[in-house]
Amino acid sequence: MAAMLAMATAWASPEAVGNTQAPRAGKRAAFRFGGDHNREFLLDNKPFQIRSGEIHPQRIPRQYWRQRIRAAKAMGLNTVSLYIFWNALEKPDHSWDFSGSNDIGAFIDLCAKEGMWVIFRPGPFVCGEWDLGGMPTYLLKNGEAKLRCTANREFMDAQKRYMEKMADIAVNRLSQNGGPILMVQLENEYGSYRTGHEEHEYMEWFKEFWTQKGAKALCVSEGASQAQLQYTPKGVALGLNPGENDGAFNRAWEFNPDVPAFSAETYPGWIRHWGEGNWTPARNTLNSVKWFMEKGYSFNLFLLHGGTNFGLSAGSNTNPFNGTAFQPDLTSYDYGAPVGENGNLTKEYHEYRDIIKGFLPDNAKLPDPPETPKTMEFQPLVLRTTAGLADLFSAHPGTYDSLPSLEALGQNQGLARYTVTVPAGPEAPLQLTANDYAQVYLNGKPVGVVDRMKEQKEITIPARPGPSTLEIVLDTFGHVNYGAFIEKDLKGVVGEVKLGDQVLKGWQIDLLPLDANAAPKPRHHALQAVSGGLFYVDVDMRDVADTFLDMKEWVKGYVWVNGHLLGRYWNLGPQERLYCPANFLKQGKNSIVVLDTFLKHPEKIRGCKERNMEVHKQTKALNNQWE
Numbered sequence: 001m002a003a004m005l006a007m008a009t010a011w012a013s014p015e016a017v018g019n020t021q022a023p024r025a026g027k028r029a030a031f032r033f034g035g036d037h038n039r040e041f042l043l044d045n046k047p048f049q050i051r052s053g054e055i056h057p058q059r060i061p062r063q064y065w066r067q068r069i070r071a072a073k074a075m076g077l078n079t080v081s082l083y084i085f086w087n088a089l090e091k092p093d094h095s096w097d098f099s100g101s102n103d104i105g106a107f108i109d110l111c112a113k114e115g116m117w118v119i120f121r122p123g124p125f126v127c128g129e130w131d132l133g134g135m136p137t138y139l140l141k142n143g144e145a146k147l148r149c150t151a152n153r154e155f156m157d158a159q160k161r162y163m164e165k166m167a168d169i170a171v172n173r174l175s176q177n178g179g180p181i182l183m184v185q186l187e188n189e190y191g192s193y194r195t196g197h198e199e200h201e202y203m204e205w206f207k208e209f210w211t212q213k214g215a216k217a218l219c220v221s222e223g224a225s226q227a228q229l230q231y232t233p234k235g236v237a238l239g240l241n242p243g244e245n246d247g248a249f250n251r252a253w254e255f256n257p258d259v260p261a262f263s264a265e266t267y268p269g270w271i272r273h274w275g276e277g278n279w280t281p282a283r284n285t286l287n288s289v290k291w292f293m294e295k296g297y298s299f300n301l302f303l304l305h306g307g308t309n310f311g312l313s314a315g316s317n318t319n320p321f322n323g324t325a326f327q328p329d330l331t332s333y334d335y336g337a338p339v340g341e342n343g344n345l346t347k348e349y350h351e352y353r354d355i356i357k358g359f360l361p362d363n364a365k366l367p368d369p370p371e372t373p374k375t376m377e378f379q380p381l382v383l384r385t386t387a388g389l390a391d392l393f394s395a396h397p398g399t400y401d402s403l404p405s406l407e408a409l410g411q412n413q414g415l416a417r418y419t420v421t422v423p424a425g426p427e428a429p430l431q432l433t434a435n436d437y438a439q440v441y442l443n444g445k446p447v448g449v450v451d452r453m454k455e456q457k458e459i460t461i462p463a464r465p466g467p468s469t470l471e472i473v474l475d476t477f478g479h480v481n482y483g484a485f486i487e488k489d490l491k492g493v494v495g496e497v498k499l500g501d502q503v504l505k506g507w508q509i510d511l512l513p514l515d516a517n518a519a520p521k522p523r524h525h526a527l528q529a530v531s532g533g534l535f536y537v538d539v540d541m542r543d544v545a546d547t548f549l550d551m552k553e554w555v556k557g558y559v560w561v562n563g564h565l566l567g568r569y570w571n572l573g574p575q576e577r578l579y580c581p582a583n584f585l586k587q588g589k590n591s592i593v594v595l596d597t598f599l600k601h602p603e604k605i606r607g608c609k610e611r612n613m614e615v616h617k618q619t620k621a622l623n624n625q626w627e
Contacts (some may be wrong), residue, residue: 053304119598239264269336320483
């Protein structure tokens, strides 16, 4: 027991807390592993504690990057860790977009200017409750695909293109080259993939790639078990998700005893899905941070600031072991983080700051926390009807007996309508796989809903005195972002559909892709009167600030402000208000467009200064553990 305790504490260095070295423009800094058993982080040969906060620039309006980074620094952190989302950068035609919030290099440069180091986490798989874990959905177009393995040449070629783009950003910004990047992470949580085709060669590919690019300090981010760490290459720092006690570090060092270990993801909050409770912070993490500071252990708060899943970027979860219990993520990625969705500093933020401040040397005076960006409210607005939902679809050529996925049709998420003629007959069960939420109509009248969240695969169709028109209006959520089922999560009504014992054939498909940068427009006058509609209002604003659009009176759908898709809303809760940053608005005329998949007549919208805070029911922070 004494020997184990000595092993657990030998690497810890309270001296590391006192190393206040910050990046300086163009000044090279040597970051490496050293000390007892090679278990310390050293910065210019002095022990160094990484005190990091996770911030995702692609979830934040660019104009607020500096405020979020300054909040990290004022809390006593010295590093920013960031995931990068590949599918936000590469367009379907394989062109690249590094503008606006996608300008990752500019974000890293801003971290350096603000005196913050960086941990670079490019994936290509990152999870992060982001659509398909950050990977592009064109990888799924040919059906179930083996992802994240060297055997799939198409995947590896696409991954190589992406990783070269990441190297272009990172190499000149490594600390040894005068930049702020201390470490580069290899992939993400690969030991939790569990498809049966995981391989050591895949992770070794990343180590060789970054080593050839000149990166000297590499890490992984994994669960703290032997099974999860088994694919970690030798010589790579062990980032644990989380590592909050000596037992976690000891298990890691049993696998690889001669590298540093740190808590790569320490959770001050947790994921929230539709139908759960609100964003309750995890109070026990305050004690974890105190423990890190006492011991000098390095850590990363996942998340310091969550931000927002704008557009169609929100992912979904399932039980990672069997694919059941589908759980789509909210538009808000508040996460119960110390810095709230609109940059507000929570009670917990100040508590974390007090803990960290109490352990820093006297010469490490913390800057004052930044001000929260201004918010505004506005009175309820009356919207007008533009078109019925059925008027928005465009016909896809051909007819189908077995229905293809939306990915196979070249569409990522969005809506689709499936129409077929069914014969006369008695009441019968309709059996289908609807990913993710289907409204069923017979001769234009609603029959009911098939909801993947409830694991529904069947709905009863009433008796038909003659041939009838069956319609299915399908709405989607983001692709699964974690576990083996990322390879199987195809959107749409897929495969055969049966009415009783009869396979229905001759389907027509109408598509409605949704654009993150433009609201849909009516395409034609549809014959079928399915529910739902497109609504709009123009509003003049003299001054603009952040606001939250209250969608509590609506049912389920999407909102665009001046062409920017804020994300999804759903009266299932807990989220009732959508964050609209000031840069989406303008002085003068502003256009708000709502696509509601149920309502035929519009409700009102008002602007609020805060997101809704009430908790409909408690949902605990699972701390990276599945029940």
